[in-house]
Amino acid sequence: MDTIDDIGRRAAGAVQADAAAIADAEADALLDALAVSPVTIQRPPRRWAILGAAAAVAAAIGAGVVVVANREPAPDLVPATTGPPHPVTTPPPTPPPTPPASSVAPSTTAPAATTTAPAPSTGDGLAVSYRNPPPFLEPQPLATLRVAEGEVRSGGLASMESGVVVLDGTQAHVVGWDGAVRTIEVDAAGETNFLNGVAAGPGEVLYAIASGNSTTNMTAAEVWAIPLSGEQAGTAVAASPVDMNVIVERPAASFGHGRTGLVDRIGRIDGVVAPYVDENGDPWAEPLAIPEYRKDGDVVSSLDGSQVWPLEIERGGAGNGLNGPAAPSPAPGGGAVWWDWIGPRASNGDYSVGTMEVIAFLAPDGSATWRRVPEGWAVVAADVWGTVLAKRTGPTLELAVATTSAASTPPPTPAEQAVMDYLTALAARDYEAAAHVLGNDGLSLIDRPDLAVIRDAMGAEEDLAQALREWCDEGPYRAACWMPASVAEAPANGLGIGDSTVVVARYVGFSASFRVNSWEGRPSVYGLPPLTVNELPLVRELIGVHALYADDPSNRRLVMASATGTNGLQRPASDAGPFSVTPDGYAITWTTGEPYRATVTDTTGAMLCSIDERIVQLLGEPGAYRAVVVREGEVGPSQEPAPQPSVEMDCQTGVETPTNPWAWSDGPTYRSRIRVGHRDFFVSGSDHGDQIEDDAGTILSGDDTVLTTPSFSSDGSVVTYGELSGSANPWLATRVVARDTLTGEHLWETDVNAPIIRTWTTDDLIVAEIGVTDNPLDGMSALAVLDATTGELQLTVPAAFDLVHIR
Amino acid sequence: MVDAGRTVRAIDPEFEAFYRRELRPMIALGISLAADREAGVDLAQEALLRAYRSWPAVQTMDKPGAWLRRVLVNLAIDRRRRRDRERRALARLAPPEAVVQPDPVSDRFWTLVRELPGTQRAVVALFYLEDLPVDEIASVLQISDGTVKSALFRARKSLAAAMQTEEVL
Numbered sequence: 001m002d003t004i005d006d007i008g009r010r011a012a013g014a015v016q017a018d019a020a021a022i023a024d025a026e027a028d029a030l031l032d033a034l035a036v037s038p039v040t041i042q043r044p045p046r047r048w049a050i051l052g053a054a055a056a057v058a059a060a061i062g063a064g065v066v067v068v069a070n071r072e073p074a075p076d077l078v079p080a081t082t083g084p085p086h087p088v089t090t091p092p093p094t095p096p097p098t099p100p101a102s103s104v105a106p107s108t109t110a111p112a113a114t115t116t117a118p119a120p121s122t123g124d125g126l127a128v129s130y131r132n133p134p135p136f137l138e139p140q141p142l143a144t145l146r147v148a149e150g151e152v153r154s155g156g157l158a159s160m161e162s163g164v165v166v167l168d169g170t171q172a173h174v175v176g177w178d179g180a181v182r183t184i185e186v187d188a189a190g191e192t193n194f195l196n197g198v199a200a201g202p203g204e205v206l207y208a209i210a211s212g213n214s215t216t217n218m219t220a221a222e223v224w225a226i227p228l229s230g231e232q233a234g235t236a237v238a239a240s241p242v243d244m245n246v247i248v249e250r251p252a253a254s255f256g257h258g259r260t261g262l263v264d265r266i267g268r269i270d271g272v273v274a275p276y277v278d279e280n281g282d283p284w285a286e287p288l289a290i291p292e293y294r295k296d297g298d299v300v301s302s303l304d305g306s307q308v309w310p311l312e313i314e315r316g317g318a319g320n321g322l323n324g325p326a327a328p329s330p331a332p333g334g335g336a337v338w339w340d341w342i343g344p345r346a347s348n349g350d351y352s353v354g355t356m357e358v359i360a361f362l363a364p365d366g367s368a369t370w371r372r373v374p375e376g377w378a379v380v381a382a383d384v385w386g387t388v389l390a391k392r393t394g395p396t397l398e399l400a401v402a403t404t405s406a407a408s409t410p411p412p413t414p415a416e417q418a419v420m421d422y423l424t425a426l427a428a429r430d431y432e433a434a435a436h437v438l439g440n441d442g443l444s445l446i447d448r449p450d451l452a453v454i455r456d457a458m459g460a461e462e463d464l465a466q467a468l469r470e471w472c473d474e475g476p477y478r479a480a481c482w483m484p485a486s487v488a489e490a491p492a493n494g495l496g497i498g499d500s501t502v503v504v505a506r507y508v509g510f511s512a513s514f515r516v517n518s519w520e521g522r523p524s525v526y527g528l529p530p531l532t533v534n535e536l537p538l539v540r541e542l543i544g545v546h547a548l549y550a551d552d553p554s555n556r557r558l559v560m561a562s563a564t565g566t567n568g569l570q571r572p573a574s575d576a577g578p579f580s581v582t583p584d585g586y587a588i589t590w591t592t593g594e595p596y597r598a599t600v601t602d603t604t605g606a607m608l609c610s611i612d613e614r615i616v617q618l619l620g621e622p623g624a625y626r627a628v629v630v631r632e633g634e635v636g637p638s639q640e641p642a643p644q645p646s647v648e649m650d651c652q653t654g655v656e657t658p659t660n661p662w663a664w665s666d667g668p669t670y671r672s673r674i675r676v677g678h679r680d681f682f683v684s685g686s687d688h689g690d691q692i693e694d695d696a697g698t699i700l701s702g703d704d705t706v707l708t709t710p711s712f713s714s715d716g717s718v719v720t721y722g723e724l725s726g727s728a729n730p731w732l733a734t735r736v737v738a739r740d741t742l743t744g745e746h747l748w749e750t751d752v753n754a755p756i757i758r759t760w761t762t763d764d765l766i767v768a769e770i771g772v773t774d775n776p777l778d779g780m781s782a783l784a785v786l787d788a789t790t791g792e793l794q795l796t797v798p799a800a801f802d803l804v805h806i807r
Numbered sequence: 808m809v810d811a812g813r814t815v816r817a818i819d820p821e822f823e824a825f826y827r828r829e830l831r832p833m834i835a836l837g838i839s840l841a842a843d844r845e846a847g848v849d850l851a852q853e854a855l856l857r858a859y860r861s862w863p864a865v866q867t868m869d870k871p872g873a874w875l876r877r878v879l880v881n882l883a884i885d886r887r888r889r890r891d892r893e894r895r896a897l898a899r900l901a902p903p904e905a906v907v908q909p910d911p912v913s914d915r916f917w918t919l920v921r922e923l924p925g926t927q928r929a930v931v932a933l934f935y936l937e938d939l940p941v942d943e944i945a946s947v948l949q950i951s952d953g954t955v956k957s958a959l960f961r962a963r964k965s966l967a968a969a970m971q972t973e974e975v976l
Binding site for chain 2: 003004005007008009010011012013014015016018019020022023027030031541544545546563763764787788789790792794
């Protein structure tokens with residue numbers, strides 16, 4: 001008869017032969033797939049699709065800029081599938097003066113907008129209120145870019161006749177109105193830095209503000225004219241000096257087009273900022289006839305006074321955008337656009353920005369249509385050729401065209417969006433973006449116990465992205481880095497903590513909760529996605545234990561996952577107390593009351609016995625269970641804790657037998673017995689910590705302060721517990737200690753650098769429950785799995801459920 | 808103007824030698840740990856890709872092969888977690904061509920191995936496929952020798968019981 005070794009080696013031979021055949025057939029194809037880079041990735045044969053996709057992402061990140069297309073290998077810089085709704089190829093003529101058409105039409109004068117009562121949003125009228133915000137606009141997708149540096153607002157975007165220019169370091173990406181993308185390297189002339197405030201056109205000429213590296217004139221700057229096509233593409237063909245003091249910290253689209261050159265829409269610079277030139281640097285021949293607009297209070301009007309929109313705005317705060325109020329800009333088809341932030345300020349800080357960005361589409365007939373800009377999006381460029389929105393998530397920049405088209409379904413709230421952005425980034429393995437959304441205030445190791453699961457991988461604060469990468473992808477960490485199905489805000493009376501918002505992300509098959517708050521006006525996520533009780537089989541498999549039991553209070557059941565499957569035991573009563581399980585995992589006990597009634601069943605729910613008492617510990621074996629019951633006795637006057645009357649009760653017959661005390665109590669001090677196999681151990685102490693003794697009175701925990709319920713191996717030879725000394729908090733254990741129970745020998749200790757709720761000991765593993773906060777009642781955020789022999793941390797599993805039993 | 812062109816990066820000859828040396832055992836290890844043959848090949852691909860991406864660091868390691876195996880084992884555990892999603896994706900692919908006729912006993916053996924807990928699964932695969940001694944398995948998986956022995960003992964016991972054969976201890 002074959003031994004298992006015989007079979008194993010024969011099976012190995014079969015797999016090796018199979019592998020050799022595959023390797024011989026496809027080795028070159030794989031190597032070829034590896035060798036293609038950087039921007040253009042050849043799609044490998046289908047067998048290698050996964051590898052190809054990963055290679056494409058890796059190569060693309062290295063290359064700096066690609067278009068993200070559903071995580072498939074990027075064939076090239078490609079447009080979004082949906083083009084802009086209103087591609088404009090030529091600047092429209094200045095619209096003729098339009099007389100007022102109705103009571104909401106513009107007047108020829110500019111009255112101040114005054115409101116004394118909440119002004120309802122009238123949809124296409126002039127009034128808007130933060131209390132009744134207008135519908136969200138539906139961004140019309142243009143393209144998605146990966147940008148190497150810069151911010152959405154300050155990176156420099158401009159609308160021109162042929163499309164949108166994105167200035168990204170020393171590269172200019174030209175996104176056509178059809179979504180096609182081309183990239184031009186800009187000659188940066190040494191140490192030149194490009195600042196914000198670009199405009200483009202007429203013709204294919206970008207006007208970018210450049211500052212040198214001068215140490216003698218810190219305010220020196222120039223507006224460079226850089227052709228985007230032609231023989232001198234990418235090279236400055238003209239320069240106009242400007243004062244840096246008046247060009248920094250500007251809102252988007254703050255430069256516009258006058259008749260002969262760029263003009264300052266917000267009025268800090270009089271006259272022409274930079275004259276127009278053509279691709280060769282020669283003066284632009286034809287004067288432009290693009291309308292210019294101004295804003296006085298909340299009244300927008302054309303410079304010639306022919307059009308006036310007296311907007312009525314009720315604001316919830318005085319916040320603007322990061323760089324001040326926007327200037328009105330000409331819009332396609334005549335008229336103008338203007339945007340503002342009408343919601344409450346993001347915080348009470350001195351530099352707090354407004355919230356609830358809205359945009360007014362001001363029609364030539366004097367009417368207006370207000371739309372709300374979806375969270376995450378911002379107006380980044382506006383000109384007669386188009387109004388452009390952008391949304392930045394880490395290195396990904398989405399571009400879209402803004403129109404009056406309203407979204408059919410309400411977009412997510414900021415909190416929902418933040419969680420969605422975070423989880424989407426994780427699912428896409430875009431760790432830089434995920435770390436960005438996680439928030440800069442998320443790096444405090446003291447304030448963020450939920451980061452404990454990745455703390456070992458996070459050597460320095462700036463390593464958060466790498467830590468996330470290891471956590472999800474590469475290292476010995478495990479995480480639920482999956483795409484959520486949806487997110488929804490929890491009920492206000494649900495999980496709210498402080499002033500932050502709680503969001504529940506619903507995955508396929510389970511859900512996770514997050515706290516969301518803001519940092520300098522940006523939403524950030526607090527809480528890494530844990531596995532829930534619905535994923536108990538997965539957690540069991542990840543940890544590698546025989547069985548895992550957890551309470552599922554929302555469904556009123558005990559969930560049990562083992563190698564043979566998963567089953568649930570329904571709670572029979574509405575006030576059932578916590579479950580307890582015998583070491584063999586067979587008998588399950590819970591108590592209802594008062595009056596107390598303890599029920600014992602097997603894992604299928606079949607009744608084993610029931611008594612009208614609270615069970616302290618269930619002894620014995622199937623068919624012969626004995627329940628230890630402790631009854632209240634007098635608290636003795638002595639200094640020692642008084643023993644409480646204890647009995648062992650035959651669970652089947654109810655016959656009581658007096659037994660040695662199982663509990664002692666004296667107010668703040670206590671002592672209790674724990675039986676493991678044939679050995680008894682005692683835990684004694686107070687709120688300040690415990691110690692563990694054997695039945696001979698030998699202290700097994702040395703000088704340790706035991707802060708968690710001790711956990712024993714099945715034969716009682718090893719005890720583990722959370723210990724105080726690794727923590728600065730006197731009520732918090734962050735160190736797991738293992739000791740031999742025969743000698744008290746200190747076997748090992750491991751700092752998990754996170755609050756330990758309790759430990760579980762199996763023959764192979766020690767599993768430590770890591771708390772969400774210092775308070776165990778706040779629940780578990782992760783399981784830390786340690787080698788039982790060495791204490792070495794093997795694995796952390798983000799998880800949030802009420803663990804009942806491990807074996 | 809710069810045209811974003813198509814370039815082909817030369818493969819480091821040392822990586823190519825490493826790759827050709829490790830491809831077969833990695834595919835074998837992947838097949839032994841994954842839910843099916845196709846997914847096993849994917850695991851090998853992904854592990855080798857990571858080696859390629861990190862080659863400057865990997866080539867300086869004392870035991871790059873051990874690192875590669877650990878990456879694959881970790882990927883296998885991660886992949887297993889997402890197995891439902893994988894199954895759906897793989898179901899859309901054409902069934903792989905059979906290169907070797909399956910041996911029912913071998914097939915049953917690996918099916919049972921894949922049902923073992925994670926550490927046992929990896930230990931068994933490395934023990935039988937790679938013929939690695941305990942200390943090297945411990946080095947690959949970054950666990951203690953005792954854990955390897957314990958896992959191997961339990962795995963053999965479970966496998967023998969399931970195969971209804973004798974265990975060798």
